[in-house]
Amino acid sequence: MNSANDPLSPEKLQLFIAGLSGLSKEEIRKAKSLYIRNAISEYHALVETHKAFEQAAALHNLIPIFWPMLSGARRMQEVDERLARQRILDAIEVWQEDLAGEVFAIDPEETQLSNPGYSGAEKPAQNSPNKTIRVVVAFGLAALGVVFLLAGDWFSSLIYFGIAYFLFKWTDGQSR
The missing domain is CATH 1.20.120 (Four Helix Bundle (Hemerythrin (Met), subunit A))
Incomplete structure (x- = not known):
């Protein structure tokens, strides 16, 4: 500041x-x-x-x-x-x-x-059901990104990783 x-x-x-x-x-x-x-x-x-x-x-x-x-x-x-x-x-x-x-x-x-x-x-931070759902969806998208990366489709994997990252950051921002 x-x-x-x-x-x-x-x-x-x-x-x-x-x-x-x-x-x-x-x-x-x-x-x-x-x-x-x-x-x-x-x-x-x-x-x-x-x-x-x-x-x-x-x-x-x-x-x-x-x-x-x-x-x-x-x-x-x-x-x-x-x-x-x-x-x-x-x-x-x-x-x-x-x-x-x-x-x-x-x-x-x-x-x-x-x-x-x-x-x-x-x-203390409280875990809301919406926050838990966002975390689970973010993990799922990250896993899907890994699958696409292993399949050789790096562009789709980057999109899934980016969306998962956004959900993680959004979840982190909601807890403050």
Whole structure:
């Protein structure tokens, strides 16, 4: 994540804290709450941008030469998202006394987080029936790709491998 775009980077936090001097306790609480909410909004925008990239690169998943690049890009996106989320949780934890009673919704699919007593632990991933079906279908397509490859039809095998890879990536993206 680019430090210039990260509202919770140490540099930006120092500037923000310096700007709070001279304010009343209630104004400080409101400013910190707004700052966290803005950081959460930027986190949501980051996640949506990464989803848009995945959709734009969907056809590249069918071409094996792009797989290393796409895999690396996906890992970088996951790291960016984890870093942004963890910084938000850390700020909530550090400002816990000032933000007593405030409720923040970090992830849309999660229940809302209230900062008092929040452990910061991740929710366990749940396997849905659809996810299991996608994995089974992806394995089947990969096996079919192997059959075509052994039969000498490399073009068809690449198509089946690409579709299987896409299903695996889609399944991985649904679990976050």
